Amino acid sequence: MAIRDKTHQSYLIAPDMGRTGLTRSVSGIGQDGARHDIDVVEERPLTIYLNSREIVTAMTIGDYPEYLALGFLRNQGMLGAADTVTGIDYDEDLSVVVVRTAVQTDHEEKLKKKTRTSGCAIGTVFGDMMEGLEGLSLPATPVKTSDLYALAAHINRTPSLYLAAGAIHGTVLCQGPRPLVYMEDVGRHNAVDKIAGWMASESVSASDKTLYTTGRLTSEMVIKTALMGIPVLASRSGFTAWGVEIAQQVGLTLIGRMRGKRFMCLSGEDRLVWDADLTQVADEPRQPARKGAP
């Protein structure tokens, strides 16, 4: 155990397995007909306000509501780097988090207008995210394949809610071979948004970072990563065609199906530095014909 502890020293934020309220013990019946208790992850609504305006109700495990709210608003383009956040208030009883800015933001007004005409903000919010990609330029930071293998190995053996209770997504902000911030949530977008909120709070530079996710590389994941200014997104899971297309358009390095020695890079391969000695990388048995959900 001492070795494991040392390994995980490197995280600034790691999954906090001792924290109460993130999982719940539930009693059920197994295939043997006997009663068993298992841990399942929590999932609770959190309503995010920007000043006096209700923006969205997200389903979340409930840790880091302030980071989630701030990161969500940043990733949706409702809050820019120029907007001064004067406070973030979380009311646990009401399940409400309010992000306050010095002056009412443009985005707030824009959202109000769009919402009136479109019936639901989902579509327009997505449009706003795409808008934010225009003219975006991601830094040409090189990425060592040895670092990617080191990250995957480190993250895969980090104690997590996923390992304890399943049914959860993890996203990890990394720098070189070092994982820095490991967030988990029932929705993979929440995990990314919490990382965005932490980065905004701590004024962390994105240009030398890699984002690692357990989830699929969909268009939304690619867009969020690019909007955060992170040039590299890697995952154990697979791709969608539109995710690949957007990554190619914005010049983001997109690596998927990363298991053992294997990976596929479908965009931004120019950043890769092929320094890994594959004979030193542990292999992983091929997945069975049908595993858990992708």
Add this chain to the structure above:
Amino acid sequence: MAIRDKTHQSYLIAPDMGRTGLTRSVSGIGQDGARHDIDVVEERPLTIYLNSREIVTAMTIGDYPEYLALGFLRNQGMLGAADTVTGIDYDEDLSVVVVRTAVQTDHEEKLKKKTRTSGCAIGTVFGDMMEGLEGLSLPATPVKTSDLYALAAHINRTPSLYLAAGAIHGTVLCQGPRPLVYMEDVGRHNAVDKIAGWMASESVSASDKTLYTTGRLTSEMVIKTALMGIPVLASRSGFTAWGVEIAQQVGLTLIGRMRGKRFMCLSGEDRLVWDADLTQVADEPRQPARKGAP
């Protein structure tokens, strides 16, 4: 191959692997530094209208847009069994599908009003879904454990987009030991909505059905299944606490972590008929410490 074909005869709708446009071949670089072509699933926006009102833009692989639109509106409570659908028009070029009713629905007016006051429909739509659960009573249809094992074995070896390209969710409407309709989509809610749309179109009874999903048993999955009137929801994946709580409240049988001989039933165990001979069920090796995303 003849055996496989015979096995899959039983489906009314199975994944159509020959259909063009659901996956795309993309060229990338593997860990060996060599170029490989792989198939990735498509993901495209589809905007759903109820009469003249724009409701939502969903990201979908693009098959069965009419079922998706109809099922989405039904599952969100925007369209009731009493509303007469006079037509569903899909415009492929515009990526728009319009569901028309004989008279403007209550729900349409309700949505407009709610949207005005809340900024985004996501939260209120969710509220509407919860409202629909009040007073809901699911039928006491017994479920044989032998049927559950037969379904899992059958579905797991059905050729699917998931097996071909990954990064996709599957949901299957089943009756006893027989899988009837197998829908896949990039979002697991879309796959369920397509099944709801098919059921509404074909006036299929829900009371003797089981829903099987590759995805996690979250609150939304449980709510949708219950609103569809289906008494049993099963999955290879895990649970969230709120999903379990809602299942218990509405008396839905919730079975998760179904792999090989193993499963866990966390709600509605009274429907289970323990007739399976476990010595006849193939086991599945325990999952590695970290598999693909849950």
